[in-house]
Amino acid sequence: MADAKQATPADQDLIAAMAAGDAEALRTLNVRYGRALAGLVRRFLKDEADIEEVVADVLWQAWREAKSFDPSRGSVSVWLVTLARSRAIDRSRALRVRKQPLAEQPAAQWALDPGVELDQAMRARVVRAALTTLDASERAALELAYFSDFSQSEIAVRLGIPLGTVKTRVRSAMMKLRRALAGSRQ
Amino acid sequence: MDHKAIKELLPLAALDQLEPDDASALQGHLRDGCEECEAELRALRETAAALALSLDESAATRAADFEERVWARLRARLQQSAPSPSLPGTRPSALARRHLLRGSVGVWRAAAALLAAAVVVATIYAGQLKRQLQRARADQLREVAAIHSQLSDLSAQLRRARDEVGALQRVLDERIRLERVLSAPDLRLTRLEPLLPAAGAHAVVAVSASHDTAVLQASGLPATPAGKAYELWWITKEHGPVAAGLFRAEQGQPVIASVAVPPRDEHVLLGAVTLEPAAGVSKPTGTMYLKGAPGPA
Known part of the structure; x- marks a missing residue:
């Protein structure tokens, strides 16, 4: 997508830096995607500690698998969302928690x-x-x-x-x- | 499955919602090299990701320090997986060493050179010490954040444990009450048989007038929808349906609930269970799930 084309190189640069062992790139990825991923995870889980843990799990998996990330198969955001949804479903099944979709809320205000x-x-x-x-x-x-x-x-x-x-x-x-x-x- | 049929599957594939047979048909089609479907699937996955990242992100902004809390978890894992990178060197720079070792060029020049070198070394040390202090302070803040996060986790676990103990205690109380009724000499059972909305469900209401106690045990009922409750009714010849108590059902879990005994000195024709608003109603309005006549006394 064109609007992602401007963001994608920066995302990919972060993944490349993570693959080279740059922890600061992981921190930036957390700031860039952490809250949005939490919004997704919140659809499946109630407890704040569980949500934080799943987001941390997703970013940790991205850190460990950064070297094998293949941009030709999809963008970084698709990768992170796929990981987050899968892990949230696994966790919610483990906890046997089901949650109704939340009402829509206004946009976030922070920026990096x-x-x-x-x-x-x-x-x-x-x-x-x-x-x-x-x-x-x-x-x-x-x-x-x-x-x-x-x-x-x-x-x-x-x-x-x-x-x-x-x-x-x-x-x-x-x-x-x-x-x-x-x-x-x- | 032809190309057109496969293309119809792509929106569901992007949401990971394909049945296994359809998923394998799609995989085969992509393996055969259909670039159009591959590009379309990629675009739809981007759409799904945009949806996921756009709908609700501000819901997570309730915790102002969210990033710090997640980072504390990640940092702990980084520290566990590899030793921390060493701090930048603390030895004097080569430039400073050259100043210190320069040959004798006169007492005053030597003294001036030594003084300059000392100033350079002191400046470098001061800078390094400042950076080390800043790093140590940042580390301490992150440690505090990590400890705070762990405490929050423990508190959440404790709350959950308390809730579970409370729920188990309630189940235990109901079971004790049920056993007491079942062993009463005037036990009377009303078996409730399923109606169409709950074909696999059944229930028994055990009543002991001498204990003034009635307990309902049910299984196979659909999970109670939000805002609703199941309500038990005694239908008497004299007054028709009389409300006898509300209860909720979890999917796949048996229910044991205390309910009201039938009205004294009235002839009970039937017991019945309907789905009603969560607060209950005085006369049944919702769908009937279970129904049955009282057994012999």
């Missing part, structure tokens, strides 16, 4: 690198604006699909709709978001 932070803030704004264009039914299906560990079949039962309808709504919601993000780059 103005260029990167501006990119992230703009992207967040575009995503939030795009979310408002989704039908309530599409948004509900998307939230349950991505911010819970329910399977598609479980989501169908929970929403009281056929499995095929769940898939259609999630697919439609994702394509609308994708188009909105693509449109914001032009």
Whole structure:
């Protein structure tokens, strides 16, 4: 994505520095992504200590695997989000905690690198604006699909709709978001 | 599965929501080298990541020192995995040593050179000491943050342990009450059979009028939705449904709950369980999950 193209080299530089053993790069990655990852993890876990631990686990895994990071397979943010979601689901299953999706909240105020932070803030704004264009039914299906560990079949039962309808709504919601993000780059 | 069908799977794949058969079909298609689907999947994964990083990030801003707390955890791991990098050298610089070792060029020049060298060495030492002190102070602050974080963890664990002990105590109390009722000479059981919304559920209400105690034991009920509670009813010939108590069910967990005994001197036709608002209602309004007639006294 074009807005990520400006941020990506900086992210990749951090990963390269981490691969070379630069702990300060890890610290910067924490400042850049820690709170956003915590926002994701919070969808699955309640306890603040658990959330901090999962975010630390994700960044620690990034530190240990920085040398094998392959940018051709996806951006640093995709990598971190994938790790965070997977670890949050594992932890929530271990704790047997389920949490309803939280209400949307206003944007964060801190910034480290103005260029990167501006990119992230703009992207967040575009995503939030795009979310408002989704039908309530599409948004509900998307939230349950991505911010819970329910399977598609479980989501169908929970929403009281056929499995095929769940898939259609999630697919439609994702394509609308994708188009909105693509449109914001032009 | 053809290209068009595979393409339909990509949004769900980006959310890790594919069924195993679909996931392996997609993997095969990508292995066959479909660049269009690979690019589309990559773009959709970026979309999913943007969604994850944009929705709710400020929820984590409640802890003002969040980064420091996470960093304290990471720093502890860094220290465990490798020795700390050594501090920059503390020996006098080569320049200073050359000043000190320069040959005799006269007493005053030598003295001036020595003085200059001493000033250089002292300046370097002062700078190094200042940096060491700053690092030591930063280390101490981080140690304090780490200890604070560990204390918070321990407090959270203690709270959870207390909650668990409280919950176990309540379960134990209910079990003792149930055993007392079950051993009462005037025990009367009402078996509640499942209706369509809870096909696998069943319950028994044990009543002892002499102990003025009734206990419900249920299993297989769906987890109680948020804002709702299950409510037991005694349906009597004289007054119809009479509320007999609220209880909640966890998925896959049996329920034992104290409930009200049936009204004295009334003829109980049925016991029933419905799903109602969490605060309960005086007459049933929700879906009925269980129903059954009292057994013989």
